[in-house]
Amino acid sequence: MAAIIQTVKPDILLLNEFDSEPGSTDLYQRIALFQQNYLNQDQFGQKSLNFDFAFTSDVNTGLDSKADLNSDGKLGTPADAHGFGLFHGQYNMAVLSRFPINQDQARSWQQLRWIDYPNAELPQKNDGSSWYSETAQSVMRLSSKSHWDVPIEMGGHTLHFLTAHPTPPVFDGPEDRNGLRNRDEIGLLASIIDPTRNSAIKDDRGQTGGFDGSDLFVIAGDMNADPFDGDSASHAIDQLLSHSLINAEVIPTSTGAQHAATSQGGNNQQHQGNPAADTADFDDTRGPGNLRIDYVLPSRTLQVLDSGVFWPAPGQTGADWIEVSDHRLVWLDIQWPASKAAMPSQ
Numbered sequence: 001m002a003a004i005i006q007t008v009k010p011d012i013l014l015l016n017e018f019d020s021e022p023g024s025t026d027l028y029q030r031i032a033l034f035q036q037n038y039l040n041q042d043q044f045g046q047k048s049l050n051f052d053f054a055f056t057s058d059v060n061t062g063l064d065s066k067a068d069l070n071s072d073g074k075l076g077t078p079a080d081a082h083g084f085g086l087f088h089g090q091y092n093m094a095v096l097s098r099f100p101i102n103q104d105q106a107r108s109w110q111q112l113r114w115i116d117y118p119n120a121e122l123p124q125k126n127d128g129s130s131w132y133s134e135t136a137q138s139v140m141r142l143s144s145k146s147h148w149d150v151p152i153e154m155g156g157h158t159l160h161f162l163t164a165h166p167t168p169p170v171f172d173g174p175e176d177r178n179g180l181r182n183r184d185e186i187g188l189l190a191s192i193i194d195p196t197r198n199s200a201i202k203d204d205r206g207q208t209g210g211f212d213g214s215d216l217f218v219i220a221g222d223m224n225a226d227p228f229d230g231d232s233a234s235h236a237i238d239q240l241l242s243h244s245l246i247n248a249e250v251i252p253t254s255t256g257a258q259h260a261a262t263s264q265g266g267n268n269q270q271h272q273g274n275p276a277a278d279t280a281d282f283d284d285t286r287g288p289g290n291l292r293i294d295y296v297l298p299s300r301t302l303q304v305l306d307s308g309v310f311w312p313a314p315g316q317t318g319a320d321w322i323e324v325s326d327h328r329l330v331w332l333d334i335q336w337p338a339s340k341a342a343m344p345s346q
Helices: 002-008 029-039 134-139 177-192 255-264 266-270
Strands: 012-016 053-055 093-097 147-154 157-164 216-222 294-298 303-310 329-335
Touching (some): 012 157, 029 093, 053 147, 093 157, 147 177, 157 177, 255 266
Antiparallel strands (some): 012 093, 147 157, 303 329
């Protein structure tokens, strides 16, 4: 993993599923150790890399809701946590940056209840009643991990790095509770950036609203939603890909993804999307096959100079590294708008 990061050399990086230490009072300890023991060491012929700034925070995974969220008659199971996890902090996130992070201005929407999200679509039973009990609805949070606005300062200007990791839209039943939650988690991102939709959304500090329409931002995360294939709810990721404030025209691709879809076959043969845009390598017979579910999406005012997915084809550098994860690193090079000319070029 460190070799992949050292090859791409990002200025700003989001790591998903970066576990927090159970019971630790220092959420940053593991980030420091990862840098010290891996990124700061040459890996597989790649030169060491260092990020001077980092951000992480609390998440909902493994945090007991005290309610029976999966309706199995039991309490305190991983499925009863606000976000699925065997311990509090499993599947956390970490942001690393070469540029200063304004920790004081960072915002999170970890505690926002699902029922408090405008136009929330909670699952229903066949008779039209709510699938969740009143007790479950009264406590259940929308974000399965968290939603973070991480302000990064560059050249006297601010880039809002908006991150999330919505729940997989599977592991449920016909009520599609995880699929609907995934769609509303993605919808929360779409609402945060949109001043016409965010006035009623309250963050963890009690501040309402989100971006004002002129903010420069990049949305990043494992969204667990493909625009054409897989099990996500209808139009889930389209809430971002079709958003008027997002520049989604440039689609990162790789030769390795194309090769994998062809060579692995299986369910990949039934897909409607471009296989070169896939970012995740899932089971091709019992699972959905390879999907595009990881995204880096800049605001409309940011120009994309180049993009890609680190998925080397056999024989290319790094082809034997990628099995470290079933996801692939997605990257963009962006150019600031003319009015921000004093800012760095990527």
